[in-house]
Amino acid sequence: MDEQARMMLGHIGLTGLPHEDVGDPDNIRKHHNMGQPQQDIGDILQQIMVITDESLDEAQARKHALNCHRMKPALFSVLCEIKERTALSIRGIQEEDGPDPQIMRLDNMLLAEGVAGPERAGASAAAAVVAAAAGGSPSEGGSVDHSEYKEKLAQIRRMYHAELEKYQQACNEFTDHVMNLLREQSRTRPISPKEIERMVGIIHRKFSTIQMQLKQSTCEAVMILRSRFLDARRKRRNFSKQAAEVLNTYFYSHLANPYPSEEAKEDLARKCSITVSQVANWFGNKRIRYKRNVAKLQEEANRYAVKTAVDAASVSSQASQANSPATPNSGGYPAQCYTPDGRL
DNA sequence: CCCGATGATTTTAT
DNA sequence: ATAAAATCATCGGG
Numbered sequence: 001m002d003e004q005a006r007m008m009l010g011h012i013g014l015t016g017l018p019h020e021d022v023g024d025p026d027n028i029r030k031h032h033n034m035g036q037p038q039q040d041i042g043d044i045l046q047q048i049m050v051i052t053d054e055s056l057d058e059a060q061a062r063k064h065a066l067n068c069h070r071m072k073p074a075l076f077s078v079l080c081e082i083k084e085r086t087a088l089s090i091r092g093i094q095e096e097d098g099p100d101p102q103i104m105r106l107d108n109m110l111l112a113e114g115v116a117g118p119e120r121a122g123a124s125a126a127a128a129v130v131a132a133a134a135g136g137s138p139s140e141g142g143s144v145d146h147s148e149y150k151e152k153l154a155q156i157r158r159m160y161h162a163e164l165e166k167y168q169q170a171c172n173e174f175t176d177h178v179m180n181l182l183r184e185q186s187r188t189r190p191i192s193p194k195e196i197e198r199m200v201g202i203i204h205r206k207f208s209t210i211q212m213q214l215k216q217s218t219c220e221a222v223m224i225l226r227s228r229f230l231d232a233r234r235k236r237r238n239f240s241k242q243a244a245e246v247l248n249t250y251f252y253s254h255l256a257n258p259y260p261s262e263e264a265k266e267d268l269a270r271k272c273s274i275t276v277s278q279v280a281n282w283f284g285n286k287r288i289r290y291k292r293n294v295a296k297l298q299e300e301a302n303r304y305a306v307k308t309a310v311d312a313a314s315v316s317s318q319a320s321q322a323n324s325p326a327t328p329n330s331g332g333y334p335a336q337c338y339t340p341d342g343r344l
Numbered sequence: 345c346c347c348g349a350t351g352a353t354t355t356t357a358t
Numbered sequence: 359a360t361a362a363a364a365t366c367a368t369c370g371g372g
Binding site for chain 2 (some may be wrong): 237
């Protein structure tokens with residue numbers, strides 16, 4: 001972890017001390033016009049530079065030595081000045097910390113699915129979702145089918161929470177460590193609380209991207225589980241013969257406008273022992289499939305009409321003028337098409 | 345086991 | 359919000 005912390009500090013440049021500036025004593029003298037022997041400053045700087053490469057115990061001793069060095073206050077002020085000059089470029093980095101729509105989306109989904117949120121309440125919420133998704137089973141034993149689903153969902157939730165806690169803990173640990181490190185270092189170089197805060201923000205963002213991956217994969221797992229157990233297509237049963245009879249009767253007697261009102265749908269649902277949404281599904285399917293069939297059959301009729309017309313024409317080729325209208329379409333056979341009329 | 349029928353869901357357009 | 363269209367997944371007969 002120490003190694004990581006050091007690397008992170010180095011990468012992010014939170015030190016605020018570009019190496020070129022620090023490593024060059026002449027540069028410092030330019031900034032700070034003091035006639036000290038550059039040997040001293042160079043020595044101190046050298047120690048600072050190597051200190052991060054040492055083990056913690058070793059570094060502890062060195063740090064102590066540095067802190068007691070007679071040049072320390074002067075160096076500190078030099079560092080302050082250098083930092084002041086470089087501060088502008090650091091300020092240039094925009095914080096830009098939005099609520100992140102991606103993670104919000106995932107959070108909402110997990111919450112809705114009952115993976116996140118309270119322990120038991122989550123299960124009931126999920127059950128509610130299940131019931132809603134099923135569109136209200138007619139009389140099917142609902143909870144029986146969902147026991148396995150709920151079990152697996154709980155399993156996912158446990159895993160999710162365990163991982164989340166692990167990440168949280170690691171994040172806190174790491175943050176603490178970095179903050180301690182920065183506080184420690186603030187004795188020898190200028191680090192404002194605001195910068196520490198910024199560092200914490202950076203760390204949290206890093207960890208939150210990891211968290212997002214966790215949430216992403218959890219969402220994926222839940223969706224797979226959902227489709228595996230909850231998709232009503234997987235346990236569909238055909239309606240009874242008489243139900244089909246009732247529905248077809250209504251459809252064909254309202255062929256001009258086969259859009260039953262809400263009331264009519266309720267009536268049909270009652271007669272067929274199915275739900276209103278099932279009635280709506282049925283009519284949706286029926287309309288499109290009837291239309292498709294009509295279109296298909298009509299096209300077929302047209303094809304054959306064309307063919308017979310062509311045949312007839314070629315047979316009676318000696319005839320001076322073809323008297324046929326040459327428009328063999330208009331297969332008015334299933335003329336009862338509901339589409340042309342306005343529906344609304 | 346193949347294939348069309350069929351109920352349900354998802355996507356698209358208005 | 360609603361319906362059409364596309365698609366999915368199962369059923370049921372050959």
